[in-house]
Amino acid sequence: MIDFQSKAHEIAAAVRGGRISATEALRVSLARIEATNATLNAFTAVTSERARARAAAIDQAHDEGKTLGPLAGVPFAVKNLFDVAGLSTLAGSKINRDDPPARADATLVQRLEAAGAILVGALNMGEYAYDFTGENIHYGPSRNPHDPTCMSGGSSGGSGTSVAAGMVPLALGSDTNGSIRVPSSLCGLFGLKPTFGRLSRHGSFLFVADLDHLGPMARSATDLALSYDAMQGPDENDSWCAQRPVEPVTAKLDGGIDGLRIAVADDYFMVLGDPEVHEAVAAFAKALKTERRITIPEAGRGRAAAYVITTVEGANLHRERLKTRANDFDPAVRDRFLAGLMLPSDWLVQAHRFRAWYRARVAEVFRDVDIILAPATPRVAPKLGQVMMTLNGAEMPVRANLGLFTQPISAIGLPVVTAPYAERAGKLPIGVQIIAAPWKEELALRVARHLETIGIAASKAV
Template sequence: MNRALEIAADVRARRRSAVDATREALAVIERENAAINAFHHVFHDEALAHAGRIDALLANGIDPGPLAGVPFAAKSLFDIEGHARIAGSRARLDAPAARRDADAVARLRQAGAVLVGTTHMDELACGATGENPHFGAVRNPHDIECMTGGSSGGSAAAVAAGCVPLALGSDTNGSIRAPAALCGAWGMKPTFGRLSKRGTLPYADSLDCIGGFARNVDDLAAMYAVLDGNASNERCDERKVAVLGGFFETYASREAWDAVMQTASLLGPHETIVMPEDEMQLVRGAATIISNVEVATAHANLLDAPAESVSPRLRTRLLAGALSPAAWYARALRYQQRFRMRMSRLFADFDILLAPCTPFAAPRFSDTTIMVGVHALEPAKHLGMLTQPISFAGLPVVTAPVIRPGRMPLGVQVIAAPFDEAACLATARRIEEGFRNTQRTSTDT
């Protein structure tokens, strides 16, 4: 699959048709999806019909938009007009069809992009591995015996496998960033509240963000510009960079930390900020309380659903939230405001913060624990432990994939001040160019 911007340029110049670009994506999905299980529903006929309308506009001299003819996918918690919003839940199989598209889907379609399908996800977004008890596990395109991470694993796998150049996801505690890292894609979680969530199924409303995946930074920025409507396309100049250490180094494997250091070296001189473990564990506890209470509030009806409709893991999460004292929830929200102010103050001295995305590369499905130093970490519980504090602070983040030939990918969080997504993307471009130059040099020598 070509780059999104290349497809759009060719379609708008009528060097190729939107129908041909859509057929190509559908063919790749048909070839790849049996192995990776990324797609829940493929909109074959609808996608081709939409692509045909784009070609008709062009034939009449009308520009369909900056993403003309670009195939994309959407996590199955986004409303798609005429289709039920399943969100990885067997309990929602009989949900009514949506009457209109989610805002994010509508914006991409209005820009000329073609929706080719919805992607699998963890049950109601309550998970970090990409495994779903009702619809099966999404499998990592780099090794199908390995996890994608979650809960946006299907969208990450669809992009990484070349099925689509762009995909929508959502991120509460790391659900875009972790799958992007494990699958080797670029991923973006904007500032909390930056993009409209209308038409998406909530998980934890105080933390939920929408964002997406791409195979390169320019495509990611183009998608974000459409979703935001007012995004700048700032190119990069020199920025002051700091690496988040302490807790983030302690719970990163050697190779995950090396990926951060390698990325930092591409950006020039940098400092280290030691993040105390006791503070970060308090952050994780507060974020978990908020997540549990809000998902239990949003989906309280599922506590009475038949046992086969709700997995034991999700039912336990809902019960934990329903039984949490209101005082805990109130205190967690107050602490979140203080922590957001604490993290925002770091940007008085630095423009960009770097941190590992996940403690380790993609685990195998058979891995019950992975040792990181002296700590035995469980993938289901700990894949999002390094992304969760950044979500709690509400900061914008781009995942920079670190591709390692012969080994599974890793990812680095590129973090900026609130509402400075332009800095994230501009720095991501420098990183992408730096890795490209490094690979070119190593090939030449």
């Protein structure tokens, strides 16, 4: 039997083995959505009719003796910036409601369904992905299942909420500056931001083309690996990933960590953040038997470069909307875009130049280490509506600084697994970034799986 706490790989194994039907797995998911979504506000659309037809087809294939895919019968949902046939691609906005429905599913949706998964709907998010909080003035905030008075994190807030609440065992989000890793940390999930260019972005509403990543969020490292493998592969519709070969990781997931050179990020990553954040990193380091520390050079300036690129390129994408429908934006989002339109062009040029220099310096660091551990967020989930937070005695804006530790990594497209620290009974979750060199997702996933196996990293639906 399965219930709302079951993980994706457990559901798929049960469906393939005939212990449950895909229809029953879907029933559990839809019942959980019905019971919890009114409070938690994760979904903006539930595609139940489509999902039931898909589940029936999987059950028929099983009855006919056909081989089912690795994600057979697994319900999943996607941030509403993914195209879903028949739905307008909202990207968290009021303006996009007027767009015609998508005619086809995004590439990653197609690939997950080809592996047997069942799409159950579209998820709430920060407007146009310019958000770290999970709050949306048009559709309401997605709430943290561990405490519904708290933020889920953003901008993939609905993705984090839906998985942490057990509505679905798997969800897709996007990550430009931390939008998979922040909600994964605040909601207590495993999340994967792949290398920039690894997974196709075709059929998604972009925020910043130079920084956008798509990836999964789940309650186990195994589920991340299964979904990641299902979504890999070249896509002629996305030139960034057109040449990347498939490099499966699921079969290697339990390969262990012997021989891996693991270090903790020092300096910038230790200056700010609540003590419990750094306690989580220290616990991971102890479990991995490393005392080594390294410096990611100029991480603060890397974050600054990401800010400039985000603001200017994001604003340029929305230039016409800002001219004609400025009052239909969230004012906090609109004003940052307007600021981006006014920045001098040489700022953007210099930001890209620095980013190239920074990428080369970090590549040098990875000659000596395989994995870097760093905090995912500077604190646990703030209260909904909270504007300021205190870090090390300094008052800082919440919206801008929940991505304090994720932005320097996004700037250069490194693969990262966020893993939840397990020793948090009765407390709000916190996560740790497991960072690898470009195209080395396997290593980050192996470390996450090892930490999960020994019980230091764990996630469950609440």
